[in-house]
Amino acid sequence: MKQLPVAMITVILAAGPGPQAASACSPAAHPPSVRPETGPGCDWRFRTGDYEAVSLSGLTDLGGGVIAQRLREGNACSFAASLLVTDCKSGEAMLFGPDRVTLMEGPKSLPVLRLLDRLEKRPRGSFASLSAVSAQAEASGVRTSVPVPKGSELRFGGKVRMPLHCGCATLYPGATK
Structure with a gap:
């Protein structure tokens, strides 16, 4: 009986039995x-536990005083994805989502991620x-x-406070009052 080299076995095992196999994470x-x-x-990022974190992405300037940031809560394998959009002129914000992402279920086209993609592809303003x-x-x-009242901060687990003023202060400092 002919034996396969160890490298070949590793490649076969990594490839798995076929498309029906679930991914592990x-x-x-x-x-x-x-x-x-x-x-x-x-x-902004804060690890709330050994396997959990909350984070807010860098800024996406949509133009006209409106900015967007992705909000993520969970871990690398399973998390909730939301989109925070702030109108710096009025000081009002809206939180869209969350969409639950579980990587073991495979890639999905989630509404919140589609929304950000559409916002980024349109002309600024x-x-x-x-x-x-x-x-x-x-x-x-x-x-x-969910509307986010002016001057609010997001809270996680009762102890983690995520301030929301940075984006407007950075991109539109004259717009906020």
Whole structure:
């Protein structure tokens, strides 16, 4: 009987038995954060537990004083994805989503991710109000949205506070009052 080289066995095992096989996902453990990690583009991250984190992406300038940021809560394998859109002129914001993402179920086209893709592909200024973004959200299949009162912050687990003022202060400092 002819034996396969070890490298060939590894390739066969990695490929799996076929398209019916489910993908495995194991998030890596990280110690919980003591304080949030922040970046220059108003990105923000806090590890709430060994396998859980909340994060806000850098800024997407939609033009006309409107900005968007992706919000993510969970881990590398399973998380909730939302989109925070802020109108810096009025100080009002809207949180669209969340969509639940489980990588073991395979890739999906989620309404919140479709919404951000559509917003980014249109000319800057096409969505210069929350009502214009809300109409696009509905067209993208987003069924859940929550208004975020002016001056609010998002809270997670009762102890983690995510400030929301950075984006407007960075891109539209004269627009906010």
